[in-house]
Amino acid sequence: MPTFQNPTADAADASEALRGLAHATRVFEDPADTYAVLGDLLAGVRSLRQVFDQVATVHVTHRVRAYDDAGDQAAGATNALTATAELQQAAALVDAVHDRVDAAMAASGRIAWHPEPTDPPSVSRWVSVVFLQGQDADEVLAIIDRDGANTAIEHLAGFDMGDETTQAALVNGYVYDAIPAGLLDRTTRSGEYMLTYNHDHGHVSLLRTHPEPPEPAAEAPAAKRTPARPKARRQTEMVEDEDDPFAPSRSSSLSRGRAL
Known part of the structure; x- marks a missing residue:
């Protein structure tokens, strides 16, 4: 939680929070969540710009207390002024970052995200x-x-x-x-x-x-053909039976079949 009073502790917390965000944004379950993330990042960029300005001001304001390791105050003051100039340049670059993030957020807000397609990609x-x-x-x-x-x-x-x-x-x-x-x-x-x-x-x-070339459709297995009944032969046998005077009549054969 931010202290709002201890810059060292809050800077450490901000660094850890950004590290966690970098890890968490590797995967988005819902791409629509990117809009909210961009909004928070935009606010963070504004705060970062302010931080650079304020840290730069500290360097230039307290340059009379700046020394190098050898105890040279002039060298320390020069380093303080150099740090101030670099931080001011960084703040100017953050302004450009802010404009880019703001434009990205506006474009993201115009997106209507649809559900992920279920069909496999072609x-x-x-x-x-x-x-x-x-x-x-x-x-x-x-x-x-x-x-x-x-x-x-x-x-x-x-x-x-x-x-x-x-x-x-x-x-x-x-x-x-x-x-x-x-x-x-x-x-x-x-x-x-x-x-x-x-x-x-x-x-x-x-x-x-x-x-990917479409896979050839699997050929349907050949249908098993039922052997045709020997109708012609049966008809011939019937004719032969009818011509045989000693063969039992057809009606009696059918009667015996029903009786059984």
């Missing part, structure tokens, strides 16, 4: 369209930084030759059941394309969905 595999690294990847990473990931996807989609790209991926084994991305890779999806990239490792990859 796409279960991904084919590699292009993989770039080194200088080629640097050019695309620059596009991402300048114009956004969607623009980079449009640029890399020019490498997609349709069926030719799919066949090449199938032959070379560049077909994946899940997105081949490392822990530090970032991903962005646009339509049928998935972009993965990593600034630190300097690589970019574009993949395209590959519909």
Whole structure:
């Protein structure tokens, strides 16, 4: 619980609360809950901006009490002023964060979340369209930084030759059941394309969905055919019986059958 008086204790509590939030937001049972989370984060960003301002003020106000480890007051005051300038710059950056979070919250509030579809997805595999690294990847990473990931996807989609790209991926084994991305890779999806990239490792990859071919319908087992009765032979036997003067009459045979 916040003390509202002890900055050290409240800072520790805030750090622990953010750590818990980072863990909890790995999975959302209901995506609609993201709107409430963004609202609380927006309030937190406003408070964080105020904290940076106030800590900066403390450094500049009490700079006469600042010394370095060697006891040099001038050096300590210089460090205090440097800290003040950096904190003021951080506060300005938080203003930009606030605007971005505010815009994200407004967009999230316009979403009408539907229940998760129960039908299995029609796409279960991904084919590699292009993989770039080194200088080629640097050019695309620059596009991402300048114009956004969607623009980079449009640029890399020019490498997609349709069926030719799919066949090449199938032959070379560049077909994946899940997105081949490392822990530090970032991903962005646009339509049928998935972009993965990593600034630190300097690589970019574009993949395209590959519909799983429908499984052939199981053939119904062949119906067992009932052997046909030898009707012609029976009719022949009947004719022969009728022509035989010593054969018992049909009526007497039927009478005996009913009697039994």
